[in-house]
Amino acid sequence: MTSGTTALTDNIMVRIQPTPNPNALKFVVNVPVKNEGKATFSRPSESLGVRLAEDLFLIDGVRQLH
Numbered sequence: 001m002t003s004g005t006t007a008l009t010d011n012i013m014v015r016i017q018p019t020p021n022p023n024a025l026k027f028v029v030n031v032p033v034k035n036e037g038k039a040t041f042s043r044p045s046e047s048l049g050v051r052l053a054e055d056l057f058l059i060d061g062v063r064q065l066h
Contacts, residue, residue: 012052027056041065 017026033039033052042064047053053065 038066 011031013030015028017028019026029052033050039050039053041047041050041053041057044054044057047057047065056062056065
């Protein structure tokens with residue numbers, strides 16, 4: 001997928017947007033990922049129980065999620 005791409009999986013629409021950092025992309029989803037607050041996951045073990053984050057860490061090259 002390239003930046004600006006939209007994907008629909010399990011009724012979750014994901015829009016991928018570029019960021020000023022050439023090594024980062026922004027993923028915007030149409031459903032809440034968390035009930036409140038923000039989260040940063042620096043490794044897969046920190047994302048346990050957050051399905052979208054767990055799945056994103058399965059993608060080669062994903063090193064951190066905000």
